[in-house]
Each structure stands twice: as C-alpha cells, then as structure tokens.
Amino acid sequence: MTVKQRWQISPPQPDADKLARDAHIPQPLAELLLARGISTAAEAHIFLNPAADQLHSPALMLGMDAAVERIERAIAKSEPILLYGDYDVDGTTAVVLLKTAIEMLGGTVRFHVPHRIREGYGLQSSVLEEAHAAGIRLVVTVDTGMRACAEAETARRIGLDLIITDHHLPSASDPLPHCDAILNPNQQSCTYPEKSLCGAAIAFKLAQALLENHESHRNDPTRLREKILPSFLKMAAIATIADAVPLRGENRVIAALGLRELRRPAAAGLRALFQAATLDPASKAITGFDIAFRIAPRINAAGRMDIASEVIELFTTRDTNRARDLANKLEVLNRQRRDAEASALAEIERRLTEDAELKDAPLLVVDGEGWHRGIIGILASRVVERTAKPAIVVSIEDGVAHGSGRSVDGFPLLEALESSAPLFTRFGGHAFAVGFALPAERLTELKRGLVAYAHEKLASREPEHLLRIHAELPLERITPVLAGWLRRLEPLGHGNPEPVFVTRGVRLHSAPRVMKERHIRLELASGTAIMRCVGWNWAARCAAHGLKQGSVIDLAYKIRENDHPDYGGIEVEIAGLEVPAR
Incomplete structure (x- = not known):
C-alpha cells in the first residue's frame, strides 16, 4: 500500500545568523535551536551541554517531604516495603531504582509487577489485601495508581499506608486517591518545573531525595553527586527514552547524563x-x-x-x-x-x-482469534505506519474482544471510543492510544459505529504521511564539523526530533545502485559538492521515478556518519524524494 508523503518545511529563522554569532555555533544548528524555542546564547549553552546542576531539587515536588518521612520511618522500624510497579520499561526500571535506593539505606523491599494478561494494568485491591496479610504496612506505587481511588480506599480500610508515584494525568472530574502522599508533577498545586517526567524519573527523584537526606547526615555530598546518583541515572535514562516523553528540559538532562554513564x-x-x-x-x-x-x-x-x-x-x-x-x-x-x-x-x-471495504475505510478495525494481547498495540502502530489511518487491532479470546488502537494527527481516538461507550466493559487512553475490552458479539456493532464516526470526522481527508523538514541546506555545507555539532543535539527523540534537511535541484552523478533488491545507493552532485546517499527500502520507489544518471531531484535527508570500511565518512540518508516538474 503506497501512501502519499507530504512535506512540511519549517520557515527560515530570521534570527539564526545572530544566534550563530552569539553562541559560536554553525548557522544550521542555530536554525534548529530556534525552532526548538531556544533563542539566546545562554539557552543554547545549557541545551548543548546537559549537566547535573541542571537537575531540579526533588524537594520542589509536592508530597516529597511526606513520602521521604514515611519511607525513612519504615526503614528505621525494619518494616518491609512493597513496591507496586507496571510491566513495561518505565514501571520495571522504576521498581529497580527505588528498590536499590531503599536497600542502600538498610530497608527491606518486596515488589509486585502485575501480569499483563492475568491481572492487567493498575493497582489491584486483592494484591493490597494479600500484602497486608503478609505483614506489609507500606506500599509505594511506581508508574501507576493516579486514578486508583477504590484501591486507595481499600488500603485505608485495612490499615495499609500508601504512597503513589505516577506521571499519568489525574482524572479531570474525580478526586485524587486518598493516601499518605502523591508524587506527580501533574497534580494540581504541584509547582515542580518539569511536568513531563516519566514514571521512573519520578521514582528517581524520590530516590534522590532519600539519598540526599541520608548523605547530608554523613556530610559527604561529593560521594552522592559523583558516584551514587550517576549510577541511578542509567535506569532513569532508559525509561525516559523508552517512554517517549519529550526530551527537553530535565528529561533531556536525565537522558543525556544517563547515556553518558x-x-x-x-x-x-x-x-x-x-x-x-x-x-x-x-x-x-x-x-x-x-x-x-x-x-x-x-x-x-x-x-x-x-x-x-x-x-x-x-x-x-x-x-x-x-x-x-x-x-x-x-x-x-x-x-x-x-x-x-x-x-x-x-x-x-x-x-x-x-478486503475492498476494509481497504477503503477511513479507520481500520482488524480482529484475530488468539492474537497475543501483548502485541496488539505494536500491531496497531505498524498498521498506522503503513496506511496513515487510525487503526485498532483486536484479539479475541474466550468470547472477549481485547483491543488496542493508535491514531494520527487530528483524530482523537479516545473521543471515537466514547461515541460507542455503552458497548465496552472497559476502555481508556488518550488522543493517540487507546485500549478496551468488550464481549466479542458486540464487535461488529463497534466496527460499524467507529467507521461511521470516522467517515464523519475524516470525510475530506486523504491519508498521508507528513514529513517534517527542519531546514534547507546546500550539500556543500555538509561537513564533518557540522556533523559533529549536530551530535550535540543528542539524545534525539520525542520533542527533540532528528533533523531532516532538504536540498533542491540535486543531480544524480552516477546511475543508482540497488543493494539486496530493496535498498539503493546514489551519488549526488549539487554545485561543487559530491555526496554519497543511501536509501533503505527506497529501491522500488526510485525505480518508479525512473531515476538514472543525470536525473534531477529534490531530496529530503538525514545526515549520517558511516563507519563502514568501504563507505566510511559523511553521507546522507533518504527521508523523502520528489522529482520536480519540468
């Protein structure tokens, strides 16, 4: 299935020359920083040089003092602490972070990570009751619990203290869970500067507060700053990158320092x-x-x-x-x-x-008997990548349809589910990702309702992949020095995307060379510059354009540093290609 690619080119930044001079950086890098809202030399220095002193004090987070006091009391009284996590990267690394910190301070830790299929996501009252019966008196959640009001009430009723650490948004209409402390920068009245921390990063902030409080009594802050906290940043960085939170602000610092470690x-x-x-x-x-x-x-x-x-x-x-x-x-x-x-x-x-009907539908709902529920979210993402349409993949097991969906810009998928709310036994999510369950016999009605909803909302929209291009750049300006400066943008990811450049009127210096039937190598000429180019899975598309030696193209690309023994050096990788009208 071929989907149209539309280029969206960022306008030139009029202050790029000034920022380049003031910050002593190349003009293309200044363009990229300005597009990220970085407008002064001081801001550019901070962004390009992440350092530990850019981490915020954990004491700024609402609930931190109460959480630290209760955990320290449990450690002092030799009370075992139960850490209740989630089953993804964010949840498991968060458990590792807090478990390590508490045990370093002499505490006893047990943990529970729910089974995705048997238990599902979130805090469970039955687990809390079992923990209490086993002698646990303090539970600390990581990466979960923000909407667990009923479970928090269970904990209160049976005499179990509860601390919730989570990054998910609190309910707009329901009260917060009643517990001993909540650590979440998104809760009302919390003035912590970084609102988009992942769950493991919040666990890291709690660990940081516990360790700083302990080390202050030892009067040895250097040991904490230079030896202990850097080792914790490794786990926090893995979770920050894996959870796709914006890699800006404190998230960028955590990710950059953790990668270094x-x-x-x-x-x-x-x-x-x-x-x-x-x-x-x-x-x-x-x-x-x-x-x-x-x-x-x-x-x-x-x-x-x-x-x-x-x-x-x-x-x-x-x-x-x-x-x-x-x-x-x-x-x-x-x-x-x-x-x-x-x-x-x-x-x-x-x-x-x-299936012609499915092929032409504006929203895709595809179901399979016995598809593993652990992969249906990945499958939905793959379908969106291939079709540029909202997609829902459903696994049917024992008469129950379990679904996971992913969406595209401009189509809030949770709102689509809400239009069929009476059909579900449970559903939730946000604009771009949802999950649900319903009796399998209702699946046909759900498909009909969602497709009708999508027809109404996407009536005049053709599916397309949007390629965001950050700046125009002549090939002759691509040098090892520029590539070195662009490495300073790492770590790249959500909120800090890898730069995509465009050069127009590029001529093929030689005939395209196909590799392994799917990939392509080109040699490009523009002005006085000759540049190697690689296109992964671009062979068929280049053939469809009839490219040959002397062809002229507009090329969108990413800059690469290749360490291959035969093709080492600077090259570009195809992100998009157009043949200009003659």
Missing part, C-alpha cells in the same frame, strides 16, 4: 543485556536510538510475552551467570514477540489488500 555498565544485568543486544559501549557510545530500538524492546518483551518481574531480577542480580541467563531469556521472548507480530501483520496486510 551507560558507556560504563558496571552491573551484571546491564552488561548481559548489552551483550544480548550486540551492543558494545566500550567501542561505540550508546545512543538514544540504541535504547529505543534495541534495549527497550527486549525489556518490554518480558511484560508482553511472559513475566516482567524477571526484568527486576536481571537489573538487581550480582550473579553474572544468572544475569546472562535472564538476558538470554529476554532475547528469546523478544524473538517470539517479533515472530508473533510478523505472523499477525502478514494476515492484516493480506486483508487490507483483499
């Missing part, structure tokens, strides 16, 4: 995970891309396909052999996840090709 993975679990992912931080610095696409999927595979609690064991064990076994298990689970995903996706693509 990941160059020296001391813990057995991290070393084993890097080895399983064939990453060697000793020879090549770990990037945000490595975390998002190689490390995070392996961690998430545990929660999607099996038991996420083993991730916590991986990151806390000191046994090298056990760490290797656990990392290898994650590798197996990740392969199983990929295989299950590929099988279901092939079936979905077959239906999109053969």
Whole structure:
C-alpha cells in the first residue's frame, strides 16, 4: 500500500545568523535551536551541554517531604516495603531504582509487577489485601495508581499506608486517591518545573531525595553527586527514552547524563543485556536510538510475552551467570514477540489488500482469534505506519474482544471510543492510544459505529504521511564539523526530533545502485559538492521515478556518519524524494 508523503518545511529563522554569532555555533544548528524555542546564547549553552546542576531539587515536588518521612520511618522500624510497579520499561526500571535506593539505606523491599494478561494494568485491591496479610504496612506505587481511588480506599480500610508515584494525568472530574502522599508533577498545586517526567524519573527523584537526606547526615555530598546518583541515572535514562516523553528540559538532562554513564555498565544485568543486544559501549557510545530500538524492546518483551518481574531480577542480580541467563531469556521472548507480530501483520496486510471495504475505510478495525494481547498495540502502530489511518487491532479470546488502537494527527481516538461507550466493559487512553475490552458479539456493532464516526470526522481527508523538514541546506555545507555539532543535539527523540534537511535541484552523478533488491545507493552532485546517499527500502520507489544518471531531484535527508570500511565518512540518508516538474 503506497501512501502519499507530504512535506512540511519549517520557515527560515530570521534570527539564526545572530544566534550563530552569539553562541559560536554553525548557522544550521542555530536554525534548529530556534525552532526548538531556544533563542539566546545562554539557552543554547545549557541545551548543548546537559549537566547535573541542571537537575531540579526533588524537594520542589509536592508530597516529597511526606513520602521521604514515611519511607525513612519504615526503614528505621525494619518494616518491609512493597513496591507496586507496571510491566513495561518505565514501571520495571522504576521498581529497580527505588528498590536499590531503599536497600542502600538498610530497608527491606518486596515488589509486585502485575501480569499483563492475568491481572492487567493498575493497582489491584486483592494484591493490597494479600500484602497486608503478609505483614506489609507500606506500599509505594511506581508508574501507576493516579486514578486508583477504590484501591486507595481499600488500603485505608485495612490499615495499609500508601504512597503513589505516577506521571499519568489525574482524572479531570474525580478526586485524587486518598493516601499518605502523591508524587506527580501533574497534580494540581504541584509547582515542580518539569511536568513531563516519566514514571521512573519520578521514582528517581524520590530516590534522590532519600539519598540526599541520608548523605547530608554523613556530610559527604561529593560521594552522592559523583558516584551514587550517576549510577541511578542509567535506569532513569532508559525509561525516559523508552517512554517517549519529550526530551527537553530535565528529561533531556536525565537522558543525556544517563547515556553518558551507560558507556560504563558496571552491573551484571546491564552488561548481559548489552551483550544480548550486540551492543558494545566500550567501542561505540550508546545512543538514544540504541535504547529505543534495541534495549527497550527486549525489556518490554518480558511484560508482553511472559513475566516482567524477571526484568527486576536481571537489573538487581550480582550473579553474572544468572544475569546472562535472564538476558538470554529476554532475547528469546523478544524473538517470539517479533515472530508473533510478523505472523499477525502478514494476515492484516493480506486483508487490507483483499478486503475492498476494509481497504477503503477511513479507520481500520482488524480482529484475530488468539492474537497475543501483548502485541496488539505494536500491531496497531505498524498498521498506522503503513496506511496513515487510525487503526485498532483486536484479539479475541474466550468470547472477549481485547483491543488496542493508535491514531494520527487530528483524530482523537479516545473521543471515537466514547461515541460507542455503552458497548465496552472497559476502555481508556488518550488522543493517540487507546485500549478496551468488550464481549466479542458486540464487535461488529463497534466496527460499524467507529467507521461511521470516522467517515464523519475524516470525510475530506486523504491519508498521508507528513514529513517534517527542519531546514534547507546546500550539500556543500555538509561537513564533518557540522556533523559533529549536530551530535550535540543528542539524545534525539520525542520533542527533540532528528533533523531532516532538504536540498533542491540535486543531480544524480552516477546511475543508482540497488543493494539486496530493496535498498539503493546514489551519488549526488549539487554545485561543487559530491555526496554519497543511501536509501533503505527506497529501491522500488526510485525505480518508479525512473531515476538514472543525470536525473534531477529534490531530496529530503538525514545526515549520517558511516563507519563502514568501504563507505566510511559523511553521507546522507533518504527521508523523502520528489522529482520536480519540468
């Protein structure tokens, strides 16, 4: 399925020359910083040089004093503390962070991570009751609990103290859960400067507060600043990048400093995970891309396909052999996840090709008997990538339809579900991602209602992939020096996207060369510059344009530094290609 790509080119920044002079940076980098709202040399220096002194004091977070006091009291009284997490990267790394900090201070920690299929997301009253019966008197949630009013009432009724740490938005209409403390920058009256922390970053702030309070009594702040907190930033960085929070402000600092520390993975679990992912931080610095696409999927595979609690064991064990076994298990689970995903996706693509009604629908609802519920969210994302349409993938098990959906700009998917609210036994989410369950016999009615809703809201809209281009750039200005400056934008991701440039009127210096039937290599000429270019999965599209030596194109691209022995050096990677009208 071929979907039109529309280019959206950012307008030139009139103050770019001034910022480039004042900050002593290249003009293209000044353009990119201005587009990110960075307008002065001082702001540019802070953005390009993340440092520990840019981290905010955890004391600024509402509820922090009460949370620290209650945890310290539990440690002093030798009360075991239950950490209640979530089964994704954010939740499991948050448990690791707090568990490590509390145990460093002499506390006893147990943890519970729910099983995605058997228990589902969120705090469960039954687990709280079991914990109380086992002698637990304090529960600390991480990455969950913000809307758990009924469960908080259960805790109060049975005499269980509860601290909630979470980053999800509180309900606009319901009161906050009644508990001993809530740590969430998004709650009303919280003046903490960074509102978009992930769950593990909030756990990191709590750990930071606990450790700072302890180290202040030892009168040794240097040990905390230079040795202890940097090791905690590794986990916080993995979660920050994996959870796709905006990589700006304090999130950028956490991610950048954590990636720096990941160059020296001391813990057995991290070393084993890097080895399983064939990453060697000793020879090549770990990037945000490595975390998002190689490390995070392996961690998430545990929660999607099996038991996420083993991730916590991986990151806390000191046994090298056990760490290797656990990392290898994650590798197996990740392969199983990929295989299950590929099988279901092939079936979905077959239906999109053969089913005319589905192919023409403005919103896609695709269901399968027994598709693994741990992958339906990934499948929905893959369908959106291929079709540029909102997509919902449904797994049917034992008469129940479990669905996960992803959307596109301008179509709030949660509002679409709300139009069919009476059909669901449960549903929730936000504009771009939703989840739900309903009796399978209601699925036909749901499809009919959602497609009708989408026809009304998307009536005049053609599906298209939007390519955001950040600046125009002549090929002759692409140098190793510029590439080095652009590396200073790392870590890249949500809120801090990788720059995409455009050069118009580029001529093919030689005939295109196809690699492995799918990829393409081009040699480009513009002015006095000759530049190598690679296009992954672009061979068919280049052939459709009839490109040959001498062809003239407009090229959107990303700048790459290739370390291949035959093709080393600066090159560009195709992000978009158009043949200008003659």
